[in-house]
Amino acid sequence: MNVRVRYAPSPTGMQHIGGVRTALFNYFFARAQGGKFILRVEDTDQERSTPEALQDLYDTLAWLGVEWDEGPIVGGPYGPYIQSERFGLYQEYAHRLVAEGKAYYCYCAHERLDALREEQTESKSQQQGYDRHCRELSQEQRNAREAEGIKPVIRLKVPLEGKTTFHDVLMGDISRRNKDVSPDPVLLKSDGFPTYHLANVIDDHLMGITHIMRAQEWIPSGPLHIILYEAFGWEPPIYCHLPMVMGKDGQKLSKRHGSTSVRDFKAKGYLPEALINYVSMVGWSYDGVREFFTREELGQVFSLEKINKAPGVFDYKKLDWYNGMYIRQKSDQELADLLAPYLVEAGFIHLQRTSEESTLLESLVPVVRERLKVLSDVVEMVRFLFEEIAEPAVEQLLPKNQEIPVTVTALEKSLEIIMARGDASDAELELRLSALAEQLGIKINGVFMPVRVAVTGSTVSPPLFDSIRLLGLDKAISRIERAVTILKGEVR
RNA sequence: GUCUCCAUCGUCUAGUGGUUAGGACAACGGGUUUUCAUCCCGUCAACGGGGGUUCAAUUCCCCCUGGAGAUGCCA
Known part of the structure; x- marks a missing residue:
């Protein structure tokens, strides 16, 4: 096929x-x-x-x-593919059904229909929907309505007896008694446009559609569409109703x-x-x-x-997981390009990147990649690099169970080590800070965390040395010095 | 109200007339790690209920219950 x-x-x-x-x-x-x-x-x-x-x-x-x-x-060969551009077509087919006695004009006003519906809902009537008021109108009655200038709609004459069945690839046969099928639904509205049911059936047929895959919310309309196909004398397509989301x-x-x-x-x-x-x-x-x-x-x-x-x-949550997985698969260059718009929007870099910005962006990517669930996460993650951070609070600077004096010492010594780093590697630097912690008799975290908070303004950040490198040594130093001042101010 | 459809862990799902009912996300715990994240390991966790059919039902049938959708001059 x-x-x-x-x-x-x-x-x-x-x-x-x-x-x-x-x-x-x-x-x-x-x-x-x-x-x-x-x-x-x-x-x-x-x-x-x-x-x-x-x-x-x-x-x-x-x-x-x-x-x-x-x-x-x-x-394509079956165009146009925009229904409003196929306007005349639906009129033609709708009137054909009227001429063949399979559809009829209805002059009921919205007010009447609304009242009807309300009444049915309230009384929990067995019969819900249109009451087929205009189904058997005589020619004289129709003429009278026309004379009043009422624009009619065209409704389908759904058979009162029998039942209609259609086959669904997933569900198997689905049938409905015709009396339970929507009672004489509108095919052509008073503005001359078709309703979904009419346009859909005509176009699917004319466009040679073989399989209809649509959401399951359409299942109840299945029999109705079959009735329409039968009215036109057309072969219905294969149906496959998709589970809803x-x-x-x-x-x-x-x-x-x-x-x-x-x-x-x-x-x-x-x-x-x-x-x-x-x-x-x-x-x-x-x-x-x-x-x-x-x-x-x-x-x-x-x-x-x-x-x-x-x-x-x-x-x-699962979408987030998938997204993170796909983000991690990106190359540095790809991810840089994907991230750039978010940094531009945050005002961190210019749309036309300067060469410094390009360099920064490139070195940023490997640091944030595995931390991103969605691309926009990057903004808060790197904000400390582009904007002055708020003064860290004392409590934030202090690791759990660590007093101010030791923390001050830890910061001051760390600062010395960082400034005197020379061409030492990150691993070497880490060793030195660890040794410092040992000397002071505190946990490694007791050294890293105050520095991290001082530099990034947060207890959660990219790796410390990366953060310092990206920020620039000068800025990092002054932020650490400021932290020391804040802590010392607290002692007095 | 009426009609139609659906039913395996919290979620997405695999699966079979006889299985320790499998995987993934989430959650929780542990490991790696300078925090977070990544990564690795583990734990918790399901066949809605009742009748049948059958030597045997999660699987086939019926009923119930539960959920959803439709019931528009919206699609």
Whole structure:
């Protein structure tokens, strides 16, 4: 079979984890099958569709490195691939269904529909949804409504009897009694635009889509779509409903759970390869053991059979782990380039790096690499190098159970050793400071920690000698001297 | 309310009619280390419940329970 799959988002918000996972699965399936991956923009909601969202869609897919074989920008033999540009098509097909008695005009006002819905909810009525009020309108009644200037919608005449079944690759047969199928859903809105159900069925058919892979939230609409295919006399495609991505609380993943838009993940400093890898492991697995895959590898080994049926919880911690793993794989140069924008944004370096800044950046990378979970972590990690640190507090300078006088001595002697370092190696320097600790009868930490706090302003920092080297000996010395002064001031 | 789907450690998952139910993240403990991180080692931890079928069910069937989704002139 010549596989043709599509990702068909509506540009009504930023691309999020769930949507991207669907896009990825479709893309990988197409690649693994040697088929085509098609992008189609479902902008039939004129109220909510925005150019920003559309741009975000393009940006996101580009960032992830997902290229579509047919779709907006690149074109293709079944275009246009933006539904608003296919406007006339839907009208045509909708009216065809009306002409054949398979759909009808409905003149019900929003007010009536709202009241109806409210009443049904309140009375917990068995029958929820449209009451098919206009299903059997006579020609005279219709003329009367038209004369009032009411713009009708077109609704599908869902059969009242029988049941409809569709097959899902993962779930098997799923059927629904027709009376439980959404009662006569709107196909064409009063503004002339199609609803999802209509546009989706028409385009999938016209574009020769062979497999529909979409989130499980669409399962209830499956039978409805089958009814539509039957009404048009078309062969339905193969369905494969993907498990949903949930938040920690088991609810559909949303902003409440943290960042969900890919744009946010990118801004925080997640790498596309990490996001792709992790997201692909929610709802799909290779063998339960192997967990690292590149985009290309996924495009080789992906298969529908290994998709899980149950929804999966999005685990931010595991994403962090993947991201750290991928960051550590970067070369110095790659990581420097990835980190630079964050340092620029923090105002630490210029967009056009001076040669000193370039040198500093390069020597910084090996020091921070294994400490980063996300790229933006670098900012706080190296802030002490670029900005004057706050005066360390006395308590901060003092290691546990260590008095001020010894600490002062430790600082002063350390300072001497550091200044008199000459061309001694870091290892040699470390030896000397250790010896100092021994002389003073304190732990090694009792020497290193005060110096660390004095120089970096924090008990947590990159290795001390690296920190001093990056900061510059002069600045380091004056910060240590200041610490001594602070401690001495406390004695008086 | 009604309909549909789902159900293995806290999380992502592997797996089988007979297994010590495997791996990873997290958590916790230990080691390496100048702190942190990395790295290494270890510990904790699961087949939701009840009926069947069977010599044998986590695995097959049914019910229950639990969870989710749908029920829009949103997709």
